[in-house]
Amino acid sequence: MKIGEVGEFGLIKKIRELFRAEGSVWGIGDDCAILPYGDKELLITTDTLVQGVHFFEGVEPYLLGRKSLAVNLSDIAAMAGKPKWAFLSLSLDIDRELSWIEQFLMGFRDIALEYDVSLLGGDTTSSDKLYISVTLVGENERGKSVKRNTARDGDIVLVTGSIGCSYAGFVALRDGLEGYDELKKRHLDPKPRFFEAFKVAPFATAMIDISDGLIQDCLHICEESGVGMEIYWDKIPFCGAEFISKEEMLCGGEDYELVVCVKSCFKEKVESMDGFTVIGEVKKGGRIEVLRGGKVVKIKDCGYSHF
Amino acid sequence: MKIGEVGEFGLIKKIRELFRAEGSVWGIGDDCAILPYGDKELLITTDTLVQGVHFFEGVEPYLLGRKSLAVNLSDIAAMAGKPKWAFLSLSLDIDRELSWIEQFLMGFRDIALEYDVSLLGGDTTSSDKLYISVTLVGENERGKSVKRNTARDGDIVLVTGSIGCSYAGFVALRDGLEGYDELKKRHLDPKPRFFEAFKVAPFATAMIDISDGLIQDCLHICEESGVGMEIYWDKIPFCGAEFISKEEMLCGGEDYELVVCVKSCFKEKVESMDGFTVIGEVKKGGRIEVLRGGKVVKIKDCGYSHF
Numbered sequence: 001m002k003i004g005e006v007g008e009f010g011l012i013k014k015i016r017e018l019f020r021a022e023g024s025v026w027g028i029g030d031d032c033a034i035l036p037y038g039d040k041e042l043l044i045t046t047d048t049l050v051q052g053v054h055f056f057e058g059v060e061p062y063l064l065g066r067k068s069l070a071v072n073l074s075d076i077a078a079m080a081g082k083p084k085w086a087f088l089s090l091s092l093d094i095d096r097e098l099s100w101i102e103q104f105l106m107g108f109r110d111i112a113l114e115y116d117v118s119l120l121g122g123d124t125t126s127s128d129k130l131y132i133s134v135t136l137v138g139e140n141e142r143g144k145s146v147k148r149n150t151a152r153d154g155d156i157v158l159v160t161g162s163i164g165c166s167y168a169g170f171v172a173l174r175d176g177l178e179g180y181d182e183l184k185k186r187h188l189d190p191k192p193r194f195f196e197a198f199k200v201a202p203f204a205t206a207m208i209d210i211s212d213g214l215i216q217d218c219l220h221i222c223e224e225s226g227v228g229m230e231i232y233w234d235k236i237p238f239c240g241a242e243f244i245s246k247e248e249m250l251c252g253g254e255d256y257e258l259v260v261c262v263k264s265c266f267k268e269k270v271e272s273m274d275g276f277t278v279i280g281e282v283k284k285g286g287r288i289e290v291l292r293g294g295k296v297v298k299i300k301d302c303g304y305s306h307f
Numbered sequence: 308m309k310i311g312e313v314g315e316f317g318l319i320k321k322i323r324e325l326f327r328a329e330g331s332v333w334g335i336g337d338d339c340a341i342l343p344y345g346d347k348e349l350l351i352t353t354d355t356l357v358q359g360v361h362f363f364e365g366v367e368p369y370l371l372g373r374k375s376l377a378v379n380l381s382d383i384a385a386m387a388g389k390p391k392w393a394f395l396s397l398s399l400d401i402d403r404e405l406s407w408i409e410q411f412l413m414g415f416r417d418i419a420l421e422y423d424v425s426l427l428g429g430d431t432t433s434s435d436k437l438y439i440s441v442t443l444v445g446e447n448e449r450g451k452s453v454k455r456n457t458a459r460d461g462d463i464v465l466v467t468g469s470i471g472c473s474y475a476g477f478v479a480l481r482d483g484l485e486g487y488d489e490l491k492k493r494h495l496d497p498k499p500r501f502f503e504a505f506k507v508a509p510f511a512t513a514m515i516d517i518s519d520g521l522i523q524d525c526l527h528i529c530e531e532s533g534v535g536m537e538i539y540w541d542k543i544p545f546c547g548a549e550f551i552s553k554e555e556m557l558c559g560g561e562d563y564e565l566v567v568c569v570k571s572c573f574k575e576k577v578e579s580m581d582g583f584t585v586i587g588e589v590k591k592g593g594r595i596e597v598l599r600g601g602k603v604v605k606i607k608d609c610g611y612s613h614f
Contacts, residue, residue, distance in 0.1 A: 003408060004401035008431055011408065015395075018416050019426035033427035035392065035444075038345045046442055048396045048430050085342065088322075089355045089440050094311035101310060101318065109325050119326035120340035123355050123440075124315055133396050133430075133440040135353055137342075 029224060030148050031075040031209060032138065041145060043138035045075035051130040061100045063188045064132075065107025071211070072136035073115055073192035074256045078209035079145040080201035081138035085120045086112060088134055091127035115192070144201070149224035151206035151261040157229055157280040158270060159237065160196045161257045163214050164249020168241035171248075183241055190256040196275050197258060203266040210255040215302045217259055218280075218288055231280035233292035250290075251302035336531055337455050338382040338516060339445065348452060350445035352382035358437040368407045370495045371439075372414025378518065379443035380422055380499035381563045385516035386452040387508035388445035392427045393419060395441055398434035422499070451508070456531035458513035458568040464536055464587040465577060466544065467503045468564040470521050471556020475548035478555075490548055497563040503582050504565060510573040517562040522609045524566055525587075525595055538587035540599035557597075558609035 003011065016028050027033050032043035049055060049068050069086060076083045088108065092101070112119060117136070169187030172180040197207065206225060210217045214236070218229055238249050261282055262270050270276055283289075290297045310318060323335050334340050339350035356362060356375050376393060383390045395415065399408070419426060424443070476494030479487040504514065513532060517524045521543070525536050545556050568589055569577050577583055590596075597604045 001405045002401065003399055003403045003405055006405050008433075011431055014409070015412060015426070015429075018412050019419070027425065027427040028429070030428075033392065033394070035427075037347075037349075040344075042344075042349070044392075044394060044428065044442075044444065046394045046396050046428065046430050046440075048398060048432050048438070048440060050398055050432050050434050050438075052435070053433055085340065085351075087340070087351060087353045087442060089353050091355060091357055091438065092310055094309065096310045098308045098310055098313050102321070105322060105325050112326070118334065119322070120334040120342075121337075121351065121353065122322075122335070123353050124318055125355050125357050126315075126360055127357050127438075128359070129435070131355070131357075131398065131434075131438050131440075133353075133355060133438075135351075135394060135442040137351065 031078040032081065034145055036142055039142050041140050041142050043076055043079050043081040043140060043145060044135065045072055046133065046135040047071045047075070048131060048133040059188070061103035062107035065104040066111040066189055068132045068134050069108055069111045069117065070190050070192055071256070072134045074190065074209040076136060076138035077192045077194045077197045078207050078258060079140065079147070080197045080207065081140040081145055083115050083117050083136055083138045085137040086117050086134060088119060088122035090122065091125045091131035093128055093130065094126055146201055146204045146207040148206055148208050148221050151221050151225040151227050151282050153227055153282055153284050154264050155205050155261040155282040156264055156267050156278050157218070157231065157282060158260045158262060158276045159214065159257055159279050160193050160275055162237045162239045163255055163257065164239035164244065164252060165241065166190060166254040166256070167248060167252025168239050168244050170252070170254070171244055177243070187254065190254065192256060193258050199273060200260050200262070200270060200276065203262045203270055204260050205263060206261040208259050210257045210259060211253055213251040213253040213302060214255065214259070215250050215288060215290070215299055221259065221261065222286055222288060226286065228283040228285040228287045229280050230283055231288060231290045233290055233297060235277060235279045237277045247299060250299060338385040339388065341452050343449055346449050348447050348449050350383055350386050350388040350447060350452060351442065352379055353440065353442040354378045354382070355438060355440040366495070368410035369414035372411040373418040373496055375439045375441050376415055376418050376424065376443070377497050377499055378563070379441045381497065381516040383443060383445035384499045384501045384504045385514050385565060386447065386454070387504045387514065388447040388452055390422050390424050390443055390445045392444040393424050393441060395426060395429035397429065398432045398438035400435055400437065401433055453508055453511045453514040455513055455515050455528050458528050458532040458534050458589050460534055460589055460591050461571050462512050462568040462589040463571055463574050463585050464525070464538065464589060465567045465569060465583045466521065466564055466586050467500050467582055469544045469546045470562055470564065471546035471551065471553070471559060472548065473497060473561040473563070474555060474559025475546050475551050477559070477561070478551055484550070494561065497561065499563060500565045506580060507567050507569070507577060507583065510569045510577055511567050512570060513568040515566050517564045517566060518560055520558045520560040520609060521562065521566070522557050522595060522597070522606055528566065528568065529593055529595060533593065535590040535592040535594045536587050537590055538595060538597045540597055540604060542584060542586045544584045554606060557606060
């Protein structure tokens with residue numbers, strides 16, 4: 001059997017079966033691993049960007065440098081942690097222009113400075129394509145990180161910002177559409193949602209960042225928490241882009257917005273917060289039902305999987 | 308200007324200029340970064356293995372799984388730390404057999420169990436070639452990690468094990484030589500030198516593991532510490548392989564032995580320890596002189612650089 005037949009999430013399941021975390025550490029299956037340390041806990045996450053898969057040769061190196069840290073920052077934000085230290089592994093072709101790498105590094109450095117992150121190490125190797133692997137270490141007060149597996153029946157489901165703009169920006173770039181600068185920026189230079197994460201964390205039972213697509217990432221919460229969800233189509237803050245469908249917006253991924261579950265007693269509190277939209281409710285069972293005008297909408301093959 | 312013209316160490320120098328670690332953390336330029344945490348310090352290292360650069364398609368996946376963690380373990384050993392938690396990023400072609408990946412994971416798991424390491428996370432992406440990026444977190448008592456930049460004029464220089472066997476094994480594999488199983492094993496399944504590291508650490512002023520080649524890794528200590536070295540050719544414990552030259556053994560790399568600097572007052576103490584050989588002395592100035600029968604041997608273009 002080939003990897004392509006097992007699928008990315010099938011592979012991750014196999015890895016989890018082989019490697020079980022023990023004791024107080026929290027391992028595979030969340031945005032970050034959690035390592036308790038005295039009165040703190042460390043959060044560790046890693047993300048790889050591959051040329052031809054996550055980005056194309058023509059991308060501005062400065063923005064790629066920013067994004068390669070941003071996608072990791074978003075994982076720390078999704079646990080309501082504070083980012084601290086980064087490690088950068090670069091696999092590079094020897095024919096690449098030094099100026100390209102310098103621009104890439106300037107982008108990485110600028111976003112690192114914006115979020116008070118220090119680069120502490122990494123690795124450089126030769127390669128025929130560009131691979132960028134970043135490990136980011138964050139910190140939190142002990143027990144304060146918001147996980148995926150703690151959503152409960154009856155919680156309300158919120159989302160930050162809008163859904164689908166990053167995918168719309170990707171399509172605009174891919175198809176060479178003129179204009180749409182704001183959408184393109186959403187795809188090329190995503191903004192990790194720390195501000196919203198810190199604001200909502202005291203009320204949150206579970207949280208995740210949207211990298212694979214709203215529906216798929218909601219499903220990750222459901223699977224880890226052993227719950228289901230009802231999502232109300234009409235409440236979803238879809239992106240204003242008119243050239244892709246709403247289904248594509250739900251499934252495109254790379255929004256780097258947050259999905260948050262909150263106990264229903266805090267509903268009024270969080271509804272009054274800027275930047276959040278209530279889009280559904282946590283239910284018993286393991287399924288997600290998207291309801292549109294009271295009817296269940298079928299959404300299939302939705303969300304990004306690498307294999 | 309192309310990356311190939313700047314060279315790997317030129318690129319790392321540029322990165323260090325752009326990113327300076329602040330405060331009590333110890334950053335780029337050592338085997339691991341050091342993060343002080345209460346009465347402990349965390350050690351973090353990352354290493355990437357690239358198909359066609361670090362290994363070839365025919366390699367046994369079980370052994371590759373072992374080696375991809377072993378090279379990181381060696382970095383923790385070189386600081387005299389205890390390895391704890393690993394993160395594995397795999398970029399895979401979708402046509403790869405699942406059984407191949409399972410064998411790879413079994414190798415990774417077995418060596419993780421041998422060294423009490425838990426896999427806590429990672430990332431899976433698609434790719435046309437196999438990229439394996441591992442981040443390993445270790446731990447030490449605060450202030451006990453042995454760095455590279457603390458060798459001092461007058462220290463003696465020791466090395467563990469023998470030098471050149473891994474490169475000999477690589478050549479035997481590359482050229483399809485029959486036999487030489489022990490040498491091939493040294494290349495495919497290197498053993499991190501924790502036992503030796505812990506034994507020598509109380510006396511060590513500086514330590515590094517040999518990944519780029521004995522001479523080049525000695526040079527890393529010299530550059531970081533602002534010192535030079537005299538290395539005595541006749542004292543070097545060369546590998547017994549007869550089909551490569553001693554120059555190749557010095558430069559081939561991937562020995563994963565340790566180079567240790569020790570204050571001269573502990574010379575007798577460490578000479579009596581099993582598994583160590585005194586090969587030289589730390590001197591003023593920034594150069595390494597390899598002496599053979601009292602004469603300086605010229606060794607040029609020595610050691611592995613990716614660009």
